[in-house]
Amino acid sequence: MHKRMILLNPGPVTLSARVRNALSAGDWCHRESEFADLTREINSRLVGVYADMRDDFESVMMTGSGTSAVEAMLASFAPAEGSTLVLANGIYGERMAQILRAQRKPHELLQQSWTAALPLDEVARLLDRQPEISHIATVQHETTTGRLNDIDGVGALCRERKLMLLLDGVSSFGAERVDAGGWNLQALAGTANKCLHGVPGLSFVIAHRDAWSRPPANTGSVYLNLFGYHSAQHGSGYSPFTQAIQVAFALREALQEHDEAGGWQSRRALYRQRAAQTHTQLSELNVETLLDVDAYGSVLRSYRLPVGITYQSLHDALKQQGFIIYAGQGELAQRIFRLAYMGDIQPADLEALSAALRSALAPATTTNSR
Numbered sequence: 001m002h003k004r005m006i007l008l009n010p011g012p013v014t015l016s017a018r019v020r021n022a023l024s025a026g027d028w029c030h031r032e033s034e035f036a037d038l039t040r041e042i043n044s045r046l047v048g049v050y051a052d053m054r055d056d057f058e059s060v061m062m063t064g065s066g067t068s069a070v071e072a073m074l075a076s077f078a079p080a081e082g083s084t085l086v087l088a089n090g091i092y093g094e095r096m097a098q099i100l101r102a103q104r105k106p107h108e109l110l111q112q113s114w115t116a117a118l119p120l121d122e123v124a125r126l127l128d129r130q131p132e133i134s135h136i137a138t139v140q141h142e143t144t145t146g147r148l149n150d151i152d153g154v155g156a157l158c159r160e161r162k163l164m165l166l167l168d169g170v171s172s173f174g175a176e177r178v179d180a181g182g183w184n185l186q187a188l189a190g191t192a193n194k195c196l197h198g199v200p201g202l203s204f205v206i207a208h209r210d211a212w213s214r215p216p217a218n219t220g221s222v223y224l225n226l227f228g229y230h231s232a233q234h235g236s237g238y239s240p241f242t243q244a245i246q247v248a249f250a251l252r253e254a255l256q257e258h259d260e261a262g263g264w265q266s267r268r269a270l271y272r273q274r275a276a277q278t279h280t281q282l283s284e285l286n287v288e289t290l291l292d293v294d295a296y297g298s299v300l301r302s303y304r305l306p307v308g309i310t311y312q313s314l315h316d317a318l319k320q321q322g323f324i325i326y327a328g329q330g331e332l333a334q335r336i337f338r339l340a341y342m343g344d345i346q347p348a349d350l351e352a353l354s355a356a357l358r359s360a361l362a363p364a365t366t367t368n369s370r
Helices: 017-022 033-047 066-077 091-102 120-129 151-161 226-233 245-260 263-284 311-320 347-361
Strands: 057-063 083-088 107-111 133-139 164-168 185-191 202-208 300-304 336-340
Touching: 017 245, 033 057, 033 202, 033 226, 033 245, 057 066, 057 226, 057 245, 066 091, 066 164, 066 185, 066 202, 066 226, 083 091, 083 120, 091 107, 091 133, 091 164, 107 120, 120 133, 120 151, 133 151, 151 164, 202 245, 245 263, 263 300, 263 347, 311 336, 311 347
Parallel strands: 083 107, 083 133, 133 164, 164 185
Antiparallel strands: 057 202, 185 202, 300 336
């Protein structure tokens, strides 16, 4: 029997017993009617996570990580004529620009420091200078730092200027607010194994019905052409390629669990409570956040490593106690650690985490953090 690990990394998550057990529901062929029915059910449940998406949006499910969904969204909806403005203040925004470069699609990158907010005034000025821009692409929750970007502000610019928003919701869908109409949202990419508490291997793109009605002449991809998925899944129910069937069993169970628990609002409140409890403990140990506390979403927070503590030593000490934390990326790799609050984390787990943090951090001199 493997020791139960509490994953505090931003996906995959610690599974509930209910979701884990769903993986063994059976062996199905992806070309049988039962799986077609399951695909329709999952797509219906996905657009139902947010009430204002239910009537005007349609989902497709694909086998792949969250990045595959983002890449498919950009391949299918970012324009080949006109231009897409990418707003980036972390690795995942920068990755959207990297994808567009690989797809040879016209785009502009407005890149900020990883610790900075999106500069909406600068965005407005850039849009004034470049009227060919028809789409904005950005990340709702940037897990590089844990910042919840101001998508209300970005969405207002999209609505006022009749631009389409392409949103990376990979680490926010199911726990943070989505205002599809207010943001002029055209499409959103998400994944099973973050705020929905499913298993890695399935992702999805939800797009406005108007977007599905206008397939481009060439998406530049076969596997990532979402219009093929949409035509099949909203027709026969089948998919153009083999899907991760057992992962789909788990996703259905996770979506049912999400709904029964009170939906995205309850999940956001749960994450906030977990984050606040852990933050109190870390504050008592003089461990500082990387960003202002108000800048964080509910899903993840980043903390400065105290002087004398390396990430690896902290990681290993906590792993011995059954907790997996996450390192910083790029220039932040030696400066921070990250704690995510998704998954099946029980009150007793949080109490044990507090004790583990005290044990790992209290001996250090924590009055001066770098």
